[in-house]
Amino acid sequence: MAKQSFNHPGVPFARIGTEIFCQEQPRIGNPYLEDAFLQGYLKSHLPAKVFAEVSVDLERFGARVKGEIDFLGRECELNPPKLQQFDGWGWRVDQIITCPAWKRMKEISAEEGMVAEAYERRYSSWSRVHQFAKLYLYAPSSGMFTCPLAMTDGAAKVIESLGFPKPLEEAYAHLISRDPRTFWTSGQWMTERKGGSDVASGTETVAQEQPDGTYRLHGLKWFTSATDSDVSLTLARIVAADGQTEQASKGLSLFYLEVRDQEGKLNGIEIQRLKEKLGTRQLPTSELLLAGARAHRISPVGRGVASIANMLTITRIHNVIASVADMRRVISLARDYATKREAFGKTLKDHPLHMQTLARMEVHTRGAFLLMMEMGRLLGLEETKMATEQDQHMLRLLTPVVKLYTGKQAVAVASEGLECFGGQGYMEDTGLGYLLRDVQVLPIWEGTTNILALDVLRSLVKSQGKVLEAFFSTAQAKLEAALSFSELGPSAQRVHDALRKLRHFTDEMGLKGEAGMQLAARDFAYSLARIYGGVLLLEHAVRRNASPTDISAAQRWCHQDLCPIAREEQADSYSNGAVSLDSSLVYDGHPVLGGKL
Numbered sequence: 001m002a003k004q005s006f007n008h009p010g011v012p013f014a015r016i017g018t019e020i021f022c023q024e025q026p027r028i029g030n031p032y033l034e035d036a037f038l039q040g041y042l043k044s045h046l047p048a049k050v051f052a053e054v055s056v057d058l059e060r061f062g063a064r065v066k067g068e069i070d071f072l073g074r075e076c077e078l079n080p081p082k083l084q085q086f087d088g089w090g091w092r093v094d095q096i097i098t099c100p101a102w103k104r105m106k107e108i109s110a111e112e113g114m115v116a117e118a119y120e121r122r123y124s125s126w127s128r129v130h131q132f133a134k135l136y137l138y139a140p141s142s143g144m145f146t147c148p149l150a151m152t153d154g155a156a157k158v159i160e161s162l163g164f165p166k167p168l169e170e171a172y173a174h175l176i177s178r179d180p181r182t183f184w185t186s187g188q189w190m191t192e193r194k195g196g197s198d199v200a201s202g203t204e205t206v207a208q209e210q211p212d213g214t215y216r217l218h219g220l221k222w223f224t225s226a227t228d229s230d231v232s233l234t235l236a237r238i239v240a241a242d243g244q245t246e247q248a249s250k251g252l253s254l255f256y257l258e259v260r261d262q263e264g265k266l267n268g269i270e271i272q273r274l275k276e277k278l279g280t281r282q283l284p285t286s287e288l289l290l291a292g293a294r295a296h297r298i299s300p301v302g303r304g305v306a307s308i309a310n311m312l313t314i315t316r317i318h319n320v321i322a323s324v325a326d327m328r329r330v331i332s333l334a335r336d337y338a339t340k341r342e343a344f345g346k347t348l349k350d351h352p353l354h355m356q357t358l359a360r361m362e363v364h365t366r367g368a369f370l371l372m373m374e375m376g377r378l379l380g381l382e383e384t385k386m387a388t389e390q391d392q393h394m395l396r397l398l399t400p401v402v403k404l405y406t407g408k409q410a411v412a413v414a415s416e417g418l419e420c421f422g423g424q425g426y427m428e429d430t431g432l433g434y435l436l437r438d439v440q441v442l443p444i445w446e447g448t449t450n451i452l453a454l455d456v457l458r459s460l461v462k463s464q465g466k467v468l469e470a471f472f473s474t475a476q477a478k479l480e481a482a483l484s485f486s487e488l489g490p491s492a493q494r495v496h497d498a499l500r501k502l503r504h505f506t507d508e509m510g511l512k513g514e515a516g517m518q519l520a521a522r523d524f525a526y527s528l529a530r531i532y533g534g535v536l537l538l539e540h541a542v543r544r545n546a547s548p549t550d551i552s553a554a555q556r557w558c559h560q561d562l563c564p565i566a567r568e569e570q571a572d573s574y575s576n577g578a579v580s581l582d583s584s585l586v587y588d589g590h591p592v593l594g595g596k597l
């Protein structure tokens, strides 16, 4: 317990020598050394030599997070970016002024190879797992710098998948550079006022081809995060040189542009204003007017959405990493606090109800962690051409499933976690409040829960059900060992039963994306996430050297409702499809929306 003498002359207590209580604050340690679960995962999955090297790197980096980066992240929070639109002489300058700590984050990200690690592939398919582990340690202390890193990683992925088209070779080298002097970050300018989720039909930005083969872009991008980035990928509709939209191409095309020229002048871009966001205030997010920005088309005409999908896959997976990392951070702080805070005569850690709350958060976080690492494993296999067809289907299916699931869980766990600090968790000056404000973007950024649930259906339809077959066979194969493991048999049986129910549901519904299936999309995605989370926790718990905590976490996870789609009342309303759309919106005899849709 911390006490301090109150000897300020104006305070009467001081005269009688009273000591007043001040609570010792929760602190983070080396996040790698504190995270036995992360270490256990890496040890059991990575080849021994790779584990030895990765472990040394992560321990060193963990010390840097604790000793240097976490402080910088707080500085970014306390000194948010500002927009200076005019200089003292009235010239329009549109400068985003960021604090030194934000700039330092960019240097650190380069030095640590936060993007490079994935593309150098020094650990072959395990490079992504290494990168994910590093980002996971970095994210909660990074002052949101993981946002530009997500888009930079996504841009590098697009360039690689397009086969390094000419204007992008140089950019690629910058995006994956480890040298702070040459490292570039990329934006992803997609959302417009009309085109939020519905990018394809709502994008109003137009592109006019120039005699030299480049394009000029005109339009307004409504959310552009990390607007201080060096380059960006963006979407626009090509129109004839005279600007006639009736001659516009049917679909959108993908463009690459540099934000500023060599002298630092904006490339036909005006920064209208910085967004006033609920959280992520460390990060400059702006409205941008493209007023003739010079750009290169990098996709075939009209293939912009399909071409940017690679970027979306990467940024959605980064969203997963941020979600799981924030869950882990809030638990670490709450655990530390539980050893320091006393109430009713004992420390919080000796209150069973408090510890039960922490244990529940831990189980959710462990399941989410394994889902995240499964994405890293699959992505690594795909990028090193070692993925089977089944692995590729799993990567396609799990990307939206895990993104939507972990985004929601992060908000729930952060909210529960802040309660562990009582009123102090609600304060800004404790440095805790931002945890909840910042995670609220995670179910929204890179596609809302419903958009992703519909993307799950898109993956089913496009693959003619193959992604689902891959899911069933992968899950069943991974489950076998647990089914015959005495302590875990009943839990494995629950997962097995959930798989059977899911199979029954999909057989009944068909996969054609009818209204009923759309209505079911969220519960369907949740069922996939909970079942596969259970499979992974069981797989982790049956390995050699599994701890009693690993076994208990798997058991607890598997005792939740693993297949919400199969709840009787749900299944009935979904199988009636659109007809039940109205009835499901009736509450207490009254239509919630005031009538038929």
Ligand code: UCC
Binding pocket: 147, 190, 191, 196, 197, 198, 199, 200, 201, 223, 225, 277, 280, 283, 285, 305, 306, 307, 309, 310, 312, 313, 441, 444, 445, 446, 447, 448, 451, 455, 458, 462
């Ligand atoms: O706006 C944002 C931030 C708001 C908050 C900002 C605060 C800042 C804080 C930052 C903190 C870090 S974030 C941006 C959010 N927007 C999105 O994520 C877009 C959401 N919309 C979608 O995901 C849509 O599903 C679309 C745009 C991707 C596609 O819609 P469409 O037009 O209906 O798509 P189609 O016609 O089904 O697909 C077009 C093509 C198809 O390929 P082809 O033509 O070959 O058949 C699809 O297979 O794209 C392909 N495709 C995909 N491929 C579509 N989605 C995918 C996918 N996920 N993976 C692979």
